[in-house]
Amino acid sequence: MPLPPYLDAKNRPRLAPVARLRFWWKAQTGQRQDRFAMLTPLAAVMLFLLVILSAFAYLRFEEIAREREAIQRDVEYTQQRLRLRLLEQQEQLMRFARELAARELSTDDFLVRAEAFANLFAEVQSLRWIDDKYQTRANYDPNGALIGASSKDALIRREAEETSNNFQLVRDVLLPIYSSPLKDPRGPSLVQLHLPLIDKTHFKGDLLVTYSVDAMFRYGVPDEVTSKYAISFLDGQSQLLAGTSLLEKTLKRRILPWANPVNAYQVPLSPVGNGLSLRGQAYRTSVGVIGSGLFWLVMILSAATAWLLVANWRHTRRRIQAQDALVQETAFRRAMENSMLTGMRALDMQGQITYVNNAFCQMTGWAEGELVGQTAPFPYWPKEDHDMLRGRLKEELSGQIAPSGLQFRVQRKSGELLEARLYVSPLIDAFGQQTGWMTSMTDITEPTRVREQLAASHERFTAVLEALDASISVAPLGSNELLFANKLYRLWFGAEAQGHLQLVAEAGVPALAHSDETQDTVDVFAGLPTDHLSEKEAESAEIYLGSLGRWLEVRTRYMGWVDGRLAQMVIATDITVRRLAEEQAEVQAQRAQASSRLITMGEMASSVAHELNQPLTAINNYCNGMVSRIKGDNITQDELLGALEKTGRQAHRAGQIIQRIRSFVKRSEPNRTIASVATMVAEALELAEIELRRRNVKLTQYVAPNLPNVMVDPILIEQVLLNLLKNAAESIDIAQKPTALRLIKLRVAPALVEDKPVIEFRVTDSGDGIAPEVMDKVYEAFYSTKTDGMGIGLSLCRSIVESHLGRMKAENIYNGSTSIGCCFTFWIPNPDPLSAPPAQRPKQPVFQVPP
Template sequence: MSKTSTLQLRLVEAFKRMPSLRRFIGSRLVYTPLLAIVIFLVVMAIILGVLQVQERQQHEGSLFRELSLVKQRIQLRFINNSETLQSFSRDLAQTENNRAARDKILSQVQSFVLGNPEILQLIWLNDSEWRQWMVPPPSRNTEWFDTVPQANEIDRELKRAIFLSRETNRPAYSQVISLNVAKDDPVMAERQSIFWEVITIFKDGEAKGALAVLYSTQGILQYIIPPELKSQHRYSLIGRDNRVLAISSDRDTPTRSLSNETSLDFGALGPNITLRVDTYPPPTDLTFRMLLGVVIGLSAFVVWSLWSVLKQMQVRQLTEANLRTESSFRRVLEDSMPVGIRAHDLDKRITYVNRSFSEMTGWAQEELLGLTPPFPFWPAELHEQLMQKMSGALDGNLKSGIEGTIMRKDGSRISTRTFIAPLIDDKGQQSGWVTSVIDISEPKRIREELSATQERFVTVLEGLDAAVSVVSIETGELLFANRYYRERFGDTAKGHIDLAGHEMDPSSIFHFEGDNVDALAGLPAMALNQTTEIDSEEIQLRGDTTHWYEVRRRYISWVDGHLAQLLIATDITLRKTTEDLARQQEERMQFTSRLTTMGEMASSLAHELNQPLSAISNYCMGIAKRLSGTNNPLSSELLPALQKASDQAHRAGTIIQRIRGFVKRSEPQSKPSNIADIVADSVGLVEFEANRHRLKIVSEVAGNLPAVELDPVLIQQVLVNLLKNSLDSLREVYPLSSRWSAPPVRITADLETSTFPSMLRIQVTDAGAGIAESVISRMFEPFFSTKEDGMGMGLNICRSIIESHHGRLWAKNHTDTEHTRLVGCTFTILLPLESGHISKSSIGNTDESKQSTENSTS
């Protein structure tokens, strides 16, 4: 290590030994930012206060200017109105005798009133104070001031203003008159506060009348003040006793709103009215508020950060104390454990070793620090090998450790196993590696001896072609199993117990309680006392119908002294299968002999019956011919009967001829055939039996079916067999007394266009009892039959015939969804329209490969 690193370590250790100095410095460092925060908050508060005062002063100055502007507009309006009215009064005095000129002046007066909406009424009074003319003209709506409860007060104030105007020869005003009007009437609300202005009409120094104008205080605010000013402030007219005469808006103003007021100067003869202005809540100053929010947020964040630093310092002090305790504990633990530990930096240089590693190698700690590979405790001839292992472990390729050899300082050697893990610092970065070394010299020697013995034992048992297993009698645990057993029965004792016939099942043996009961009760005494091997027995496991085993077993004492059972099971399935095949072949030969005899008998019977039937037909035809030439009255009754008898005899001969051709043995002959004729012949062969049992057969053949290349005799054989099976199914469901209501057996022929290319489809459907699920999977197997007198060859031969035509045959049940029961079955045949050569070898084939359950597909 360098001198600089050593000096830094000494400074750190010295600093760690002065906790009081560190706490003092830490506390001073904490108070400094706290003082800075307090100063910052005070300065910001002063700045914000000054800005607030300046903003208020600006608002007050702006409010005063706007108030002065409004006052000037109102006073200017009244001065202009007074001058205009004085001009009208002079013109009226000069046109007293000129009616046309007077009417023109009155028209101008009317336009003047209409152009000043704050004027509610203008009246022209003569020298006797009688009303000469009014604008608006006299009506019920314009004489409202004569009908209100305060009409006398209005008239009194008008006369007072007239008197003042005559005496002073100037425009005079009355005092403001407040009327009690309905708030919901907008017209009368405008007339709530009114006052008069009177202009005396003089002619030659003598009063000839007066012009009286009635003003509305609400109209003054509404029509004289600009809307943009009223939207920013609320204006009010205040009378005597601070009574509100008119207000520009009903909006409330804030408690601390700015306000100002001034007197409206109408002269010495004017009303005592004060104009007041109040500010609405100013629009939100986003900049100021954002600045204030940012300052407050930053201050709060700094305070929270300071508090967090204080908490972190407390946690850090506590962590340092715990770290010192932990370091002391770890140091003692590392020095006391028998595992050697050393640390490496990223250059593989040793930076730390514990006492156990020094004792293991014989080298002192000071001698090992700073060394790089190859290390002196590595044997010289293993340097390259150990370097490769170490590099692979450092790269993370070896997860189970490095097994190697350490050469002690005295020259002796020990076997070790080294485990390497990355050393991560407090920043989460790797700063090196930590290795732990374990002395495995003695365990390695014992393991090698046991491994050799175990290898010999396992090699023999694993090579056997028989399942060998040992199961504990007390716990039922599988103590040993060779490869053959594991492949067949898995890693549990269930296969052993099943092969033993549950003879030593712990659940059935150890169910007694008490000391006076034999612990081995339930086990066969002869098996426990035997000295020779028990005779073998052949066993087929429950649920496994494909394998047979020859089982030998005996009880042995296991390595721990407890009783166990040894079992050896040899698979004899091939031998059993061979025996079964030989027995089945013998049974098939017997059935074939019976079938041959039955065919010969059927052919002889058809030949013998054909001649009597031909004679009966001939006799009937001869008698009918003899009777047709006579005038015997019975001829008309006998001839139809004889004709029917002849037809029935001919029909019986046709049926026997078909039976003869059906049972006649011949080679398969493929030729273009009409499927309609084959269906008709098949129905004819079975129809006699159907009529005998009071059942019906219905055939439906689609029109324009193409001729199909097939053997008609073989296909007819299949259809006859399927039709007879359907009739038998109906006979089981419907007794003889109710067969009149039984649905007929249907045989249909059409094209199956859902496949490509299209195929010929023949279906035989009945409404019988259906086929049970346990039967439908095996009904095409040879020699399988559900009938007591059946031989089990019919459906197997049918499927062989259809497959020889490259077609398919299957069955599908019909289910009543409402009652969840079987209501019949449909056999479906698919034949290619362009068939190839018929395979003779496949007809009647009963090999196991033909036992696939195509019947279950739909």
């Protein structure tokens, strides 16, 4: 008979293991099937017999194990009783030994106490008092002999040697020691206990106690244990010292190898140990007649079962013939149900459901009985989609459904909706006739949800990019194609890539030229790290774009596009407002500098007037004197020339004062030039001396010789230095220091700050210093410790110094816990420390010369 298509050779690898076994079974002949059908129950009977025998053996082994546990428990109990008895005796003997060590007992007292102890404990054979010289002081031995008559000399020698060795050992360790058992073939076996006699950590001798092993057995082993087990004491060579022992092999064991072996358990006898052990052996029980009876009963039952199997075989053959007729009918349905993972539904030509598989029922939530026989509208159709689905059903029955399938909604029995895709194919029977339509349905709810989430995520991402106040564009390298542009980019540059290329060019980012790779064997992008482009730092530049009239901050970076091409992303941010704010802030800073200079000159107005009054008064006096003498005609030409020269010098001096003040106050743009440090200090001091003289403050200065020139704005540096000197003078004046302490020190010298060469300016005053709570606020704008101060002096000074890449700091000078002044220091970078003479090059420390 030919095999059905789903069981032919080419489809065989796709079958499940159960289906493969069924296929193999169907491929066998009837005779072989009968043979296998007969062998299988027989194998089951043999397995049953094996299980019974295994269970019997297991129960027997369990019985033996319980016996072993019982003997182990009883032997350990016996060992514990012996141990406690020996420890009790050892404790009393140690008290006896302490009295001997303390010399509280005489020889007679020793014998009396030893006799009482031996009477109390029958296993004690003798007690012997040995001093530290190994001389016997007293010996209690009621038996008169320690061993039997035979081989007495040999055993005496062995005992003496053992006693001597143990005496040496107990003298070394100062602890109780048990000897190895001394076995006498015709007498009792003995064990010695050596107890050290110690007086204040000094060894005074040995108390030797001799035990009889046989007495230890008779008085130490409980009767209830000896009634159940053969208890024996063994030495290190497993030789019997006392007790009883069973033979390992008996007649029963030789006849029945599976008979119960002798259960035995052996443990060391504590605290003796040292080769003495306790062994217990269980007495044998019955041969196992009950077990043999069970075995034959199992054999009889197995034979009866085999006979029943023969009768069952004939009945099985008749059942197999009846089942063959059902195999072909159910093979198709089982194969389809077991192999298909998608929902399957069969419709007849009129649109009635004739079959659904388990996957379809699980997908819709309806049982097979609730679906088979139903016509449109089907239970799993949503009510709002009935009209649409009826039209789809007509197309399905007419064969007009596209091969790509139909997507529609399915309503579960619980009311939950899911998205499904339906594929339709004609259902052809075994005679080649179409009997209906077979549809396969797949649940696509999760893929649809993921696709919708991706679309929503893309929409949100695009909305964010469109709403950014920065222009974003992406273009591939070597091409004029624009891959992406947000709303602001399109507003500025349109939809072309020219704006992207213009931003890249204006930002100064080198672009790769386009090349025809068909004409070159080397890829133009070879060597670029396309796998890690997103981890590279973005390049940034600020440019002014005339076409837009805006300042833009342009950042570019390379990235791998979704299609694998290498692209360049450009982000352009409008920073016009920030640039205007920076320019306005710079203008305000210049105005603040000019205002500070005007305020400083306003405060120095009276002193300047006093300075100008001196040369003007001298000029007036010279002129009046010359007029008077000319009228009196009593002046010579040389005297007239001398007076005119002096008048000219005074006028020049007044002009210098006015010119210096005008150049300081005059508002001008920052002009950094190469300036001399000594010249800047001299010009600042020339203006500061007026204020210092007015406040009666003395200035000492140290300017290192041959200082290098620096690139600064000299007017601004002079303003900083003048402000610090003026503040120092005011601090001294406010502190009301005496004349001898009204002192300011100025020091200008090269130094090293953070391993960088600088020119250090240090102004130290002798005022009261700055309060600690104010120290952190002195540089804040509009904060002043003076009642009439504006609070912009030090803030402006620090801004000027930092604009020259320098730093400023202030610190108090203490004498103990009292502040005796303040020191302001600022640094200006030294452009070329090696340009100075070798003697003036910065070292560590730079200068040690006091100011």
